Amino acid sequence: MTNEQMTSSETESTDDQPAPTPGTDGLVDSADAGAETATDRTLLEARDLDVYYGEEQALDSVDIEIPEKQVTAVIGPSGCGKSTFLRCINRMNDLVDAAHVEGELLFDGKNVYDDDVDPVALRRKIGMVFQSPNPFPKSIRDNVAYGLKVQGKDENVDEKVRTALERAALLEEVDGQLDSSGLDLSGGQQQRLCIARAIAPDPDVILMDEPASALDPVATSKIEDLIEDLAEEYTVVIVTHNMQQAARISDKTAVFLTGGELVEFDDTEKIFENPEHDRVEDYITGKFG
Amino acid sequence: MAADTRDEPADSGFGQISRTKDVSFRLLALAATLVGIVSLAALLLNVAVDAVGWLDWQFLTNPPHPDPYQAGFLPALVGSVAIMLVIALITFPLGVGAAIYLEEYADDGYLTRFIQLNIANLAGVPSVVYGLLGLGLFVGLFSIGYGTVLAAAFTIALLILPIVIISAQEAIRSVPDSQRQASYGMGATKWQTIRNVVLPRAMPGIMTGTILALGRAIGETAPLIMIAAPTTVFGLPNGPFSKVSAMPLQIYNWASYPQTEFQYGVVAAGVVTLLVVLLTINSIAIVIRNRYQQRT
Numbered sequence: 001m002t003n004e005q006m007t008s009s010e011t012e013s014t015d016d017q018p019a020p021t022p023g024t025d026g027l028v029d030s031a032d033a034g035a036e037t038a039t040d041r042t043l044l045e046a047r048d049l050d051v052y053y054g055e056e057q058a059l060d061s062v063d064i065e066i067p068e069k070q071v072t073a074v075i076g077p078s079g080c081g082k083s084t085f086l087r088c089i090n091r092m093n094d095l096v097d098a099a100h101v102e103g104e105l106l107f108d109g110k111n112v113y114d115d116d117v118d119p120v121a122l123r124r125k126i127g128m129v130f131q132s133p134n135p136f137p138k139s140i141r142d143n144v145a146y147g148l149k150v151q152g153k154d155e156n157v158d159e160k161v162r163t164a165l166e167r168a169a170l171l172e173e174v175d176g177q178l179d180s181s182g183l184d185l186s187g188g189q190q191q192r193l194c195i196a197r198a199i200a201p202d203p204d205v206i207l208m209d210e211p212a213s214a215l216d217p218v219a220t221s222k223i224e225d226l227i228e229d230l231a232e233e234y235t236v237v238i239v240t241h242n243m244q245q246a247a248r249i250s251d252k253t254a255v256f257l258t259g260g261e262l263v264e265f266d267d268t269e270k271i272f273e274n275p276e277h278d279r280v281e282d283y284i285t286g287k288f289g
Numbered sequence: 290m291a292a293d294t295r296d297e298p299a300d301s302g303f304g305q306i307s308r309t310k311d312v313s314f315r316l317l318a319l320a321a322t323l324v325g326i327v328s329l330a331a332l333l334l335n336v337a338v339d340a341v342g343w344l345d346w347q348f349l350t351n352p353p354h355p356d357p358y359q360a361g362f363l364p365a366l367v368g369s370v371a372i373m374l375v376i377a378l379i380t381f382p383l384g385v386g387a388a389i390y391l392e393e394y395a396d397d398g399y400l401t402r403f404i405q406l407n408i409a410n411l412a413g414v415p416s417v418v419y420g421l422l423g424l425g426l427f428v429g430l431f432s433i434g435y436g437t438v439l440a441a442a443f444t445i446a447l448l449i450l451p452i453v454i455i456s457a458q459e460a461i462r463s464v465p466d467s468q469r470q471a472s473y474g475m476g477a478t479k480w481q482t483i484r485n486v487v488l489p490r491a492m493p494g495i496m497t498g499t500i501l502a503l504g505r506a507i508g509e510t511a512p513l514i515m516i517a518a519p520t521t522v523f524g525l526p527n528g529p530f531s532k533v534s535a536m537p538l539q540i541y542n543w544a545s546y547p548q549t550e551f552q553y554g555v556v557a558a559g560v561v562t563l564l565v566v567l568l569t570i571n572s573i574a575i576v577i578r579n580r581y582q583q584r585t
Contacts, residue, residue: 095473097397124476134467136486150477150485197475 043068043235044089044205049103051084051093051260058084059260061103066252071227071236073250073268075243077283081260082239086207089237090126091119108204124151126205127198132214133190135182135197140165140174143182143193147201160200168196169226188219195226199234206230208238212245224249243284247272255280333564339557348558352523353539357550362559364522365539368438369507369566371526372535375442376449376506381499383446384453385488388495391454392461393483412451419448420515428516436518439529444512449502456498460491493581500574504567510537536563 044066051059059081066072074082084093091112093099104111112122127147135143144161148154161178165171170192174185182193191211198206208227212220227249230236240246246253246268253271255264257279264271264280275281351361387408395401423444427433433440464487472482488495513535520542522534540559543551 090474092470092474095470120476120478122476123474128474130467130470130474132467134465134471136468136471137490146472146477146485147475150472150475150481194471197471201476 041068042066043108044237045104045106046085046088047104047106049085049088049101049105051081051088051102052100053096054098057260059088062260062262064254064262064265066235066237068235069231069233070251071231071238071249072252072254073246074237074239074254074256075241075246076256077258078241080256080258082256083209084260085256085262086209086237086239089205089207090123090128092123092128094119124201125203126207127201127203129191129194129198129206129208129211131210133187133194135185135190135193137181137183139179140182140185140193141178144196144200146197151201153201161196164196164200165193167199167230168192169222169229170196186219188215188222191215191219191223192226195223195230199230203234205235205237208236210239210241213241220245243272255283257283336557336560336564339553340561343554344558344561348555349562353521357546357548357555360543360551360555362536362539362562364525365534365536365559366562366566367525368522368533369535369537369563371438372442372445372533373503373507373570375438375529376446377499377503379442379446380450380453380502384450384499385457385495387450387454388457388461389483389488392458393479393487408451408454412455415511416448416509417511417515419444420512422447423512423516434530434532436513436516436532436534437530438526438533440516441513441518441533441535444516445506445509448509448512449506452502452505453499456502457491457495460494460498461487463494464490493578496581497574497578500570500577504570504574507535507567507570508537508563510535510541513538536566 042065044064046062046064049059049062050057062085074085076082087093088101088105089107089112093101101113105113107122107126110117112119124147136146138146141158141161144164145157148157148160153160162171165174170189173189174180174193182190185193191214195206195211211227212223215223224245227236227238231251238246238250250268252265253268254262255271255275257263264275264277266276271280272284275284347359348361349366350363351359352364353362354360391401391405395404423440427440427443428435433443468486468490469482472486477485518538519532519534520538522532526533536559540556540563543556543559546552
């Protein structure tokens with residue numbers, strides 16, 4: 001029994017990080033990493049992640065390594081578990097009574113499902129933008145300052161609010177009316193307000209759950225430009241059902257297909273030009289989904 | 290909307306469809322509406338006419354008196370207001386607290402459903418039963434004293450508490466879940482989310498429900514009789530433990546007097562005063578709701 005466990009855990013570790021053979025190999029590895037980009041470090045990593053809603057399995061042993069300060073798109077047909085995966089990362093699934101998670105989800109090397117992790121503290125490092133804009137019925141200023149307020153970051157609030165609005169490409173449009181209600185903005189502006197709200201407390205990761213699906217094409221393209229800019233400072237994980245959008249803005253793409261299975265994860269170019277799996281190619285070329 | 294039912298056009302070749310049922314159902318529904326409205330209007334008119342000449346400044350500022358021409362309503366009026374204030378102070382925190390617990394904290398288990406079902410049932414328990422409870426609990430067990438402001442307020446507070454809880458729950462439930470998600474997603478705790486997002490948005494509904502429940506409380510008579518509140522008090526209440534009467538109780542008492550001046554004039558003046566206070570309370574509720582709704 002003990003022997004079996006030992007072996008299985010050994011195989012696991014060799015699967016995850018290919019052969020840590022001593023000597024020259026290790027050096028070559030790190031040199032490779034350095035050559036690619038300066039920030040190709042893995043920030044989020046799922047290991048054999050299963051999620052169940054009651055009896056129903058929503059994610060099926062997902063393994064993925066999401067790099068820091070890049071845009072990772074998660075695509076797939078409806079009900080494939082892409083939103084579920086996103087909500088695992090900041091433990092928003094905890095709010096669903098029936099949800100149950102197995103496996104590991106590492107954020108900066110720490111399993112966020114460990115007993116000693118406070119989900120509230122975790123969410124302060126991982127911001128989230130939702131499918132339809134959900135600003136609070138408060139002023140623009142109070143909306144953006146909300147995270148700062150609840151997280152007790154009370155210093156230079158006005159300055160941080162302006163910075164966040166500027167990064168969210170909204171400051172020009174709302175300058176001088178920060179005290180008017182966030183609900184008076186257009187849908188696209190509201191979504192950028194929500195992005196400003198998410199980045200104001202300066203999190204490490206921003207999760208976006210189909211942030212442009214409720215918006216018109218002009219507003220969508222503004223959000224897309226914004227997402228590419230955000231990746232200079234933040235790790236962005238974006239769920240979308242719009243494949244062109246994934247192709248336009250992401251560095252990496254993960255394709256989930258039915259049954260909560262991560263079928264392929266690679267550089268976006270590779271996924272869209274020459275995917276390994278026929279099912280992925282069928283999905284991308286619109287043969288199903 | 291009425292255009293469909295009338296003005297049957299000349300035969301255009303499409304044929305005609307009978308509207309008899311349409312029209313008769315419309316008239317039936319109208320009649321059903323009028324029964325309520327007309328009888329209420331008749332009652333109000335009747336009482337208002339009777340009150341003419343009796344409802345004057347002297348009536349509002351005098352204590353009760355055996356002579357109908359000198360009888361006044363002031364102790365009952367002040368007593369009712371005092372009881373209402375204490376009831377508001379009790380029911381608002383208790384009702385909102387219970388509603389927050391049931392909506393935001395409690396698991397959706399058997400216990401919660403049992404509590405929920407019982408609150409709904411309690412809202413339908415006759416007020417005289419609450420009067421008995423008040424008599425046994427507050428007057429008997431806690432010795433607050435027969436017919437005092439506190440005993441009356443506690444008893445009626447218990448009576449309207451289920452209504453306050455249910456309306457506060459509805460207000461809290463009507464806050465969109467996306468707002469809670471936005472707050473949790475920002476790393477807010479449950480309390481921060483309730484305090485900053487849920488309660489501000491639910492507050493107009495909670496206030497309206499509470500004030501409307503107070504409107505019901507002000508007309509309650511039976512529980513006051515059960516806790517032995519005096520029907521007639523000559524002085525104003527001067528503390529939580531002073532004996533108190535209330536408007537409906539005083540009216541009930543006057544109605545049993547043999548003189549017709551009491552049975553018609555004085556009672557009518559009391560009823561009009563009670564209704565004016567009630568309508569004032571309800572309009573405050575409407576004003577609060579409108580003001581908060583605009584300020585989103």
